[in-house]
Amino acid sequence: MTKSEFEQVILQQKDKLYRFAFSILKNSDDAQDAVQEVVLKLWKNKHLLDRAKNLESYCLNAVKNHCFDVLRKQKQQQNYEQNVWVNATTEPEIEQLDLVEKLKQELYRLPDQQRLAVSLRDIEGFDYSEISEILEQSVETIRVNVSRGRKKLVELFKEELKDAYQ
Template identity: 40%
Template sequence: MKQTEFLHIVMPFKDKVFRLAKRLLVSKDEAEDATQEVILKLWQNKEAIKKYKNVEAFAMTMTKNFCFDKLKSKQAQNLKIVHSNYKDETISLQRKLEVNDALERVKKLIEALPEQQKLVIQLRDIEQYEFNEIEEMLEMKAGTIRVLLSRARKTIRQQLIQAHNYGIK
């Protein structure tokens, strides 16, 4: 069997082999490797291919067996650990709305603070500047900055607690 004849037989179902391997192995890279391995084994036994009535079914069986062997191997144990640690990082629409509402509420509370407290909380908590950098920017002592920051955080915390308790004490 020549290469062109082999490709004419194998290429129509190559994508099916890949999809089955991807379904079983999860990893795209592992599925690509499995597909290559199956096609290579078919090429090495190209003379025997003529004996099969349905080469596609034979290739799918080979793929299934190869993937199961791979999953049983020591290498696959590492794959399972990686995949079992995967967490779905998508956030539900409801949760996104809640987070956006909370952020808007905090922004409004910061805007309502006295000017110095607003400035200090912006520089420290939002912009993540260190205290010595804020001292230089605002030309204030570290103690003053800490007091302003503490008062601003306390005011915001109290107003958030009050809002979440619906004014009930």
């Protein structure tokens, strides 16, 4: 793969890679750093990219793996800070957020596998087989995680949804 081919492929993927990294890391700077690190790794191993069946899935999988590594390191170093942030978010503060912000907040509180599956399916628009390839899980597992994640979000938003449709 030549430099110009690499640049063209990565430039097409850059925004999607960033959104995916952000959905995992929940921090813009960390997501940008993650994408930059992955792009550097991909460049160093560009000879492997020609063998990838689906380059988009390969890149997303590389971002996912890197982000989980970052999260593991952050958890070891900042476990206390993360707990303080989660505990500091009280119900009155959440009620003041508009519906979209509340949805984002609640989406980020879903278990990782549900959050990733729902984000990839409902926000990024991937089909179940693509998500299965990206997350390296069976299609049935992805369907279960999407279903459970959606059910939790619907349960949290029952009142807002009821008011919206009346």
